[in-house]
Amino acid sequence: MATLQSAVGEGAPNRNPDVVAVQTLLKQAGLYPFKADGDCGPKTKAAILKLQKGFLTHPDGRVDPNGATWTRLVAAAAQGGTITSEWSGDSSRWTQDKKLLSMEPFLRARVVMIVTDLKLQGFQPKIFFGWRSVAVQEQLFKQGNTKVHFSFHNGQKPDGTPNAYAADIVDSRWGWGDEAETNGFWAALGKSAKAHGLVWGGDWVTFKDVAHVQSRQNSELAATKTESGL
Template sequence: MMLTMNQVKNKSAPYLLGLHPVVLTAATLLIERSYTRGVPILITQGLRTIVEQNALYAQGRTKPGSIVTNARGGESYHNYGLAVDFALLLPDGKSVSWDMNRDGNRDHTADWQEVVCQGKALGLEWGGDWTSFKDYSHFQLTFGLTITQLCAGSRPSPSAVEAANRIINQEENQIVEKEVIAVVKVNGVKIADGFLDNGITYVPVRILAEALGAQVGYDSTTKTVEITARAK
C-alpha cells in the first residue's frame, strides 16, 4: 500500500536535523508538495560534519569508490546546514532511485524534474544547473553567502533570511489561494492530500488505485489510463 505523507516525511526526519530553519521549512515543503503530485521523495543528506565531508572527499581519491564531491571539509553548504540531497522513494517504501527519467506517476513528466521544479519555486538552487560539476540530487540555499564567507564565520543575515522566507511564503500563499486541500482516506487511513476545485476532489489516480488494491497502467498510444482490480 502507498505510504501516507506522514510516513514519507518520517523517513526523511533524521536527515533534516541541524538544518537552518528556512532550509528545513523548504525541504519539508518539498517533500509535501512532491508527494501530492504522486512523487514521494527521501531526503538522503542534510547537515554533514567536517569529518564526514573529508571522508566523502577521500572517496575515489585516497579511498575506494568513485568521486562524488569536489568539496573538502568546510567547502560544502552541507557543512553549514544550508543544503539537502534527495532521491525518489520507490513504491515499496524502502528502496530509492536516482533514475532521472523515471515517471512513476505516469504523467509524462520525469518525476525528477517535477521535484526540481518544486525546489526552484521554493527558492532553492539546484546542483543540476551548475556549469562545471553537476550534482543532480542537490539543493542549497546560500542566502547570498559564498563558501569563503562561511568558512570565515559569516552566517545568513536577518534580511537575507527574511527575503528567503518571503519567497517560500509567497509560493505557499499562491497555492492556498488556488487550491483547497482535502484529506483523502481509504478505510480510515490517510493516503494523500487531495485538492478541492468547485466541489471536485483531485488526487493522483495511482495513489488512490493502489490504496484500493488495484493496478494502474497507461497506454501512450491511446492516452488511456487503465485501472485493473486484483482478483480476490
C-alpha cells in the same frame, strides 16, 4: 569565563594556568576524567584530539586562544558533554526529522514544502543528506563524490551544532538510479526547489548534482565556512 593567554597542547607553550583551564573544561565536557594538574601530558593531548575529531578534518591536538577548538571546548563544557555526541555517526542514516533539524531554519521550511509538493505529484521523496560532518565530507571527496572539502552540507554554528545550508533529496524507490530521470523526479525536484527560492544542483554545468538543493549561492561558500568556525 576562563581565557587562555597562550596555546595549550601539541607543540604549544603550555603555561600551567592555561593547561589547568583547558583540563578543567575537558573534564566538564566528559573528555578528561583526571585531575587538572597543569601538566600537559599524553592524556590531555588525547582528550583535545578526541574533541577535535568530531569537527576538524585535520585535528592538531592544540587549543589556541579564541580559536575554533577553544570555542567548541567552552560550549561542550557548558552543556556537560560534547555537542558532537548527539550529532555523531552516519548522518545519512538519521531519521527524516533529525535530518530536518540539522538544517538551518529557512532551508528546513523549504525542504518540508518541497517534500509535500513531490508527494502530491505521486513521488516518494526522502531526504538523503541534510547536515554532514567535515569528516564525512572528506571521505566523499576521496571517493570522488564531491569536489569540495567544505560544502553547504557542513554548515554549522560556531559551537558545532549542525546548521546545514544544503539537502540531498531522492525518491526512495529509485535513489540515483535511471528511473529517477525517466520518471521525471529530478525535473520535479528542481522545479519545486526553485519555486521555493532554493538553488538546484541540477542547473550546474560543470558538476551536475541533481539531488542537491541549497539555500545559499555558491559565492557564499567561503563566508559559510568562516561562520561555521572551520
